[in-house]
Every structure is written in C-alpha cells, then in structure tokens.
Amino acid sequence: MPSRHASTLYYFASYLTVYFLSTYGLGDVWLRVALLHLLAFGMIAVRYTEQYHSIPQLIAGAVLGSTFGTACKMWSAGVAALGALWSLPALGQLLLLAVILFITWYQVAMARQKNVLRSVHKDIVIITQPLICYSPLMFILPRYWLRWLFPYRALDMHEALHEVFTRTGARAVGFASPLHTEVYFNDEDIIREFTVKQHEKFPKAYKDYEVLRFWGENIVTAPSEGYEWKKHRALLTPAFSSSNLRLVAKVTVDNTNTLFAKWDQQRKTTQLGEVLDVHVDEDTMRLMLYVIAGAGFGQELGFDKSDEDYDKSKFSISFTEAMSVVSKYLLLWIAFRPVFKLPFPALRKIQQGFVDFEAHVKDMIANRSAELTAASAAEKEEEKEAEKESEADAEIDPASQRSDLLSLLLKSRAEDARHNLTDEEIFSDSFIFLLAGMPTTAHSTAWAFALLATNPSEQDRCVFKETLRLMPPVWALGKYCTEHTRLVDHHVAPNIRTTMAIYSLHRNPKYWTEPDKFVPSRFDARVSPPVSAYSYVPFSLGRRSCLGNRFALVEATMFLAKVMQKYTIHLPPGTDLKKLFDAENVITLTPRNGMHLWLKKRNPAHAS
Incomplete structure (x- = not known):
C-alpha cells in the first residue's frame, strides 16, 4: 500500500x-x-x-x-x-517506545490502585506518588531533590501525613503507587478492630523487616501466625522479668551519676550564670548504650570505665567500640551491606565493627551457656548432698544469679525444652535488643529534654508519658490485610497495608484537648480522666506489642528523675525552635539537627 x-x-x-x-x-x-x-x-x-x-x-x-x-x-x-x-535511529525509537509503554503501564496501574482505595470508604483521602514513602531511594537521595517531587517520604512522613489528617478531618488516608496500596488510620475504634478484635486477619507486615534477618530469625522478623514467633515470644517474655528491671534501674542510676561527673566538666559562664553546655542527643545515646551493655549483655561499661582488656587474639576492637559502630551505621549497613566489603579503609573499619559485634556476643553466649551448664551440674550435686548440708550453708553460684537479658534468655532456653532457640537465633534476638532498645529510649529522653526546656513550668512533673505522646518512638506501625474485612464503616481488601498512624492518633483532637501542647498532667490520674488504651499506643497494641516497654520506661524515668532532681533545663539564646523539634524517621523519631541545651544546677535544698 x-x-x-x-x-x-x-x-x-x-x-x-x-x-x-x-x-x-x-x-x-x-x-x-x-x-x-x-x-x-x-x-x-x-x-x-x-x-x-x-x-x-x-x-x-x-x-x-x-x-x-x-x-x-x-x-x-x-x-x-x-x-x-x-x-531517529532504531535504538532511539526503541527507547522512546519503552518510555511510552512504561507511562502506559503506570497510568493503568495507578488507576487500578486508586479504585482499590476508593472501595475502602467514600470519604477516604487518596494521595498518589510514584514511589512508596519508605522506598530505599527515599532514604539515600538528598532531601532537597525529593521535597518537590515526593513530598511524602518516610524521613518526613509523620508531619506531612498529620497535616493531611488535620486539614481534611479524615479518619483514613490512602496512598497509591503503581505496585502498592496503603491506608493510614488515626481513629481508635478502627485501630482496635485490626490490632485486637480481628488481629488474625491483620498479621504484622513482617516482609518489611526481612532486612533484619541477616543474622537469623528473631522476634521481629518471625511471622506472627507461625511457630517461630511463638517460640521466640515464649522464651523472651520471662527474660523481661522483675529481676532484670531491678538491674536496669541500678545500671541506669550508676551511669547517670558518671554522666553528671562528665557534665560538670562542661561548665561555662553565661547571662544565666554558670551553666553546663551539653549536646543531649549524643549523651543520651551513649548513656543508653551503656545501659543496654549492662542490663542487656551483662557488660560493665560506662563513662568512667574502659573495656580495653579484651582478648585481642579474638577481637579487633572492644565491645564498646563495636556497639558504637553498630548503633551509628546500622541503617546504612542494612541498606548497602555489599558496599562495606569494598577495599576502602573507612568502609572496612565499619564492616569490622559489625563482625566484631557478632564475635563478642557469640563469645558471651558460649561462655554463659558453659556457666549455666556448670551451675546446673552443681545444683544436681547439691540435691544429693541436701540431707548433709542445710540451705543456709549452701553457696549460691553467681552464674545462676545473672539478671541481664542475655543470661536470662539462655536460662529460659535451658529450662524450656519445647522452645529451643539456636545460638544464631539468640544472637539475632540480642541484636534486636540493641536495635530496638538503644535509639528508642535515647531519642525519647532527648525529646523530653527539649520539651522541658520549652516548658519550664513543667520541670517538676512526671513527663515521660507525655513525651511519648507528642514524639512517639515509632510514628507508624503497619499490618497487612489477608481477607476482605469490615473495620467499623470501612472496608479493607486483601493485600492492603493497614497502618496505625501513631503520630497523628496521639495528636487527634477527638481524643486530646490541645493536642499539640505539652501537658504532662494528662497522665496524672488525680487531676485527669483515664487515658484510653487505644488512643495512646507508643509501644503498639495487641500480642505484637513491644516486649521491652517496661525496660524502656524504667531506664527513661530513672534517668529523667535523677536529672530533674539536680538540674533545670534551658534553651541557649537564639535557639530556633523549629530546628530544635525537626525530626526525621531513622528507625525512630530522631532529632535532625542534634539537641544543644544548657543545664543549670538547682539549689541544694531542691536537689535534696
């Protein structure tokens, strides 16, 4: 033709x-x-x-x-x-065709996902963007590149999403991307439905945590509907015992006292008189590292202690250094593990920190297991001699009296033959102790300092629960819907990620008067009505709620109580409050610009 x-x-x-x-x-x-x-x-x-x-x-x-x-x-x-x-040459035409076909696919996929979200509720607010908010690209590309193209990304998502909830008054906000749909809820009735009443239809989004499985299955990565999770939960629950909490309190107080000695070396004279010039976020991170080392692993570390006497034939660096490397570079290491094996000194040093952390903890596991075996054998021997020796004269083996988490977990394993964890799994759970325990409490206590500095009239009150309301450690927690389910007046289809918007729930005016204001008395039962268990969820809800919440509360309240007995907290002149409270989601809500504050000693009569 x-x-x-x-x-x-x-x-x-x-x-x-x-x-x-x-x-x-x-x-x-x-x-x-x-x-x-x-x-x-x-x-x-x-x-x-x-x-x-x-x-x-x-x-x-x-x-x-x-x-x-x-x-x-x-x-x-x-x-x-x-x-x-x-x-155009043939290659150019093929590239152009590929672009056209991609755009075609994108339009069709996005239309399909938006239709799925529209079926949830007629009043749902739908937001579309090419990438999901927690895509790895959202973490590694510069912030100023993405702000205009992807306004909803994980690092800043808590504030952006809360603004949508506040502006629209919606109870559900849906996010659509070509391969993903997600619905955020800030309504306590709906949250109660999918976390408690119908929890079997909404398992944890454990696929999001698969990156934490590189050292074996653990309490976070195990699917909640399977035997593995029940096994970890059964053995870990006894470890978070009252004896461990007593150790947490002791280690926290001891390390807080040595931190005070460090602060006393940071005096400066100002218009307020003599103050202590401190970078709170750095000091709380270090403090909680020492608390985790002591109460989690049984290692006596501190601001005034050194563990330089480690076995240099086994390890390249000390346990303190290894924990510091892991806590500092964890997110980058998880995302780019192969990169750290490249032959560059700085990268290899970080990689060695992770290798030595594993070696130190596995060495502890081997030594504690041997101690427990020996203690068990000694107990059997004592039973044989029970008729000859009274209990008062019997010696108590110190190995059986350890109350750090690692020792209690190993003891729990030895006593429960039905749920036997391997050494690899115990090490993986130990890694979770560090990952979940240290930044959570360190950043939460740092936020408490900032809130107290901007609300000096509240510095004689119990403040930590109100801090967790305004700045929850984790701003959102997701689950996946497995079947068509009705949540109050919303309908959720299978495979939709269903998420508690904790940051927005904690600031929802439906449940909180003056929700953005720091009011510690909300949690004082003498002057305020009880707080609903479903509108205040800093440690999640249901059977997947945080096992270590009492651990965190004890160390944080002990630390803050000691601080407030001795100091008042002040803002240095010229402090930009917007920058002070600028947070980003890096595992937990983290101060983006650090936290530089002044402390002033109280008069002796108040401090006593």
Missing part, C-alpha cells in the same frame, strides 16, 4: 478512536492510555514507511482535525511532532 494511503488510514483510525473515547466518556485514564498506544504504533509506522508527508502537510493534518474537537487537535499535533522524529 502506498505510504500516502497508509498515513491517511492511520490518521482516520486515530481520529475515530479519539472521537469515540471523547464522546462516550470512558475516562481520562483510558483516553490517555489509548492515545499513548496509538502514538507508539504510529511511531513504528512512520519509521518504516518509504515516504511520508512533509512537515507542512503534517501540520495541515493537525488543523484538519478541528472538527473532532480539542482532543483531536492535540492528537494530530502529537502525530505531526512524531513525524519529525522519523529519522
């Missing part, structure tokens, strides 16, 4: 398609999809036709399309512009 006739047929088919779609209103999405397909096929036809209309003829063709309306004009202009590209 002559190329002129082929071109005429192509124009005619294009006009008919656009006219049909425009007339019968099949939707903007499908109109765009059809146009893109025609554009792609037209490009191929143009390229392989022996001769074609001149550019003026193509432009004239665009004008001739006026009888079919604006859409036809635009289509004709698009074909005309495409005709000018007929001389």
Whole structure:
C-alpha cells in the first residue's frame, strides 16, 4: 500500500478512536492510555514507511482535525511532532517506545490502585506518588531533590501525613503507587478492630523487616501466625522479668551519676550564670548504650570505665567500640551491606565493627551457656548432698544469679525444652535488643529534654508519658490485610497495608484537648480522666506489642528523675525552635539537627 494511503488510514483510525473515547466518556485514564498506544504504533509506522508527508502537510493534518474537537487537535499535533522524529535511529525509537509503554503501564496501574482505595470508604483521602514513602531511594537521595517531587517520604512522613489528617478531618488516608496500596488510620475504634478484635486477619507486615534477618530469625522478623514467633515470644517474655528491671534501674542510676561527673566538666559562664553546655542527643545515646551493655549483655561499661582488656587474639576492637559502630551505621549497613566489603579503609573499619559485634556476643553466649551448664551440674550435686548440708550453708553460684537479658534468655532456653532457640537465633534476638532498645529510649529522653526546656513550668512533673505522646518512638506501625474485612464503616481488601498512624492518633483532637501542647498532667490520674488504651499506643497494641516497654520506661524515668532532681533545663539564646523539634524517621523519631541545651544546677535544698 502506498505510504500516502497508509498515513491517511492511520490518521482516520486515530481520529475515530479519539472521537469515540471523547464522546462516550470512558475516562481520562483510558483516553490517555489509548492515545499513548496509538502514538507508539504510529511511531513504528512512520519509521518504516518509504515516504511520508512533509512537515507542512503534517501540520495541515493537525488543523484538519478541528472538527473532532480539542482532543483531536492535540492528537494530530502529537502525530505531526512524531513525524519529525522519523529519522531517529532504531535504538532511539526503541527507547522512546519503552518510555511510552512504561507511562502506559503506570497510568493503568495507578488507576487500578486508586479504585482499590476508593472501595475502602467514600470519604477516604487518596494521595498518589510514584514511589512508596519508605522506598530505599527515599532514604539515600538528598532531601532537597525529593521535597518537590515526593513530598511524602518516610524521613518526613509523620508531619506531612498529620497535616493531611488535620486539614481534611479524615479518619483514613490512602496512598497509591503503581505496585502498592496503603491506608493510614488515626481513629481508635478502627485501630482496635485490626490490632485486637480481628488481629488474625491483620498479621504484622513482617516482609518489611526481612532486612533484619541477616543474622537469623528473631522476634521481629518471625511471622506472627507461625511457630517461630511463638517460640521466640515464649522464651523472651520471662527474660523481661522483675529481676532484670531491678538491674536496669541500678545500671541506669550508676551511669547517670558518671554522666553528671562528665557534665560538670562542661561548665561555662553565661547571662544565666554558670551553666553546663551539653549536646543531649549524643549523651543520651551513649548513656543508653551503656545501659543496654549492662542490663542487656551483662557488660560493665560506662563513662568512667574502659573495656580495653579484651582478648585481642579474638577481637579487633572492644565491645564498646563495636556497639558504637553498630548503633551509628546500622541503617546504612542494612541498606548497602555489599558496599562495606569494598577495599576502602573507612568502609572496612565499619564492616569490622559489625563482625566484631557478632564475635563478642557469640563469645558471651558460649561462655554463659558453659556457666549455666556448670551451675546446673552443681545444683544436681547439691540435691544429693541436701540431707548433709542445710540451705543456709549452701553457696549460691553467681552464674545462676545473672539478671541481664542475655543470661536470662539462655536460662529460659535451658529450662524450656519445647522452645529451643539456636545460638544464631539468640544472637539475632540480642541484636534486636540493641536495635530496638538503644535509639528508642535515647531519642525519647532527648525529646523530653527539649520539651522541658520549652516548658519550664513543667520541670517538676512526671513527663515521660507525655513525651511519648507528642514524639512517639515509632510514628507508624503497619499490618497487612489477608481477607476482605469490615473495620467499623470501612472496608479493607486483601493485600492492603493497614497502618496505625501513631503520630497523628496521639495528636487527634477527638481524643486530646490541645493536642499539640505539652501537658504532662494528662497522665496524672488525680487531676485527669483515664487515658484510653487505644488512643495512646507508643509501644503498639495487641500480642505484637513491644516486649521491652517496661525496660524502656524504667531506664527513661530513672534517668529523667535523677536529672530533674539536680538540674533545670534551658534553651541557649537564639535557639530556633523549629530546628530544635525537626525530626526525621531513622528507625525512630530522631532529632535532625542534634539537641544543644544548657543545664543549670538547682539549689541544694531542691536537689535534696
């Protein structure tokens, strides 16, 4: 067929398609999809036709399309512009075709996901963006690159989402991307449904935590509906005992006293008189590292202690250094593990920190297991001698009296033959102690300092629960829906990620008066009504709630009580409050700009 006739047929088919779609209103999405397909096929036809209309003829063709309306004009202009590209090499055409097909797929996929979200509730607020908020790219690309293109990304998502909830008054906000749908709820009735009443239909989104399985299965990565999770839970629960909490309190107080000695070396004279110039976020992180080392692993570390007497034939660095490396570079190491094996000194040093952390903890596991075995054998021997020796005269083996988490976990394993964890799994759980325990409490106590500095009238009150309300350690927690489920008046389809928007729930005016204001008396039962268990969830809800919540509360309240007995907290002149409270989601809500504050000693009468 002559190329002129082929071109005429192509124009005619294009006009008919656009006219049909425009007339019968099949939707903007499908109109765009059809146009893109025609554009792609037209490009191929143009390229392989022996001769074609001149550019003026193509432009004239665009004008001739006026009888079919604006859409036809635009289509004709698009074909005309495409005709000018007929001389592109084949590779260029294939690349252009790939782009067109990708855009087509994107439009169809996004339309499908939006329809899924519309079925949840007629009033749901739907937000679309090409990447999900916690895509790895959202963490590694510079913030200023993404702010305009992807306003909803994990690092800043808590505030952006809360603004949507506040502005719209919605109870549900849905996010759609081509491969993902997610619904955030800030309503306590709906949250109670999928975390407690119908929890079996909403297992934890454990696939999101698979990156933490590199050292074996653990309490966080194990699916909640399986035996593995029950095994870990059964053995870990006894470890968080009252004896461990007593150790937490002692280690916290001891290390707080040595921190005070360190602060006393940071005096400076100001308009307030003599103050202590401190970087609170750095000191709380270090303090909680020492508390985890002592109460979690049984290692006596501190601001005034050194563990440089480690076995240098086994380890390259001390346990303190290894824990510091792990806590500082954990997120980068998880995301880019292969990179740290490259032959660059700085990267290899970080990699060695993780290797030595594993070696130190596994050495502890081996030594404690041997101690427990020996203690068990000694107890059996004592039973044989029970008739000859009274209990008062019996010696207590110190190995059986250890109350750190690692020792209690090993003891629990020895006493429970039904739920036997391997050494690898115990090490993996120990890693979770560090990952979950240290930044959570360190950052929460740092936020407490900032809130107290900006609310000096509240510095004689119990403040930590109110701190966790305003700045929860984890801003949101997700689950996955496994079947069609009704949540109050919302309908959730399978495979939708269903998420508690904890940051927004804690600031929902439906449940909190003056929700953005720091009011510690909310949690004082003497002056305020009881707080609902479903509107205040800093440690999650249901059977997957945080096992270590009492551990965190004890260390934080002991530390803050000691601090407030001795000091008042002040803002240095010129402090930018917006920068002070600027937070980013790096495992927990983290101060983006550090936390530089002044402490002033109370008078002796108050301190006593």
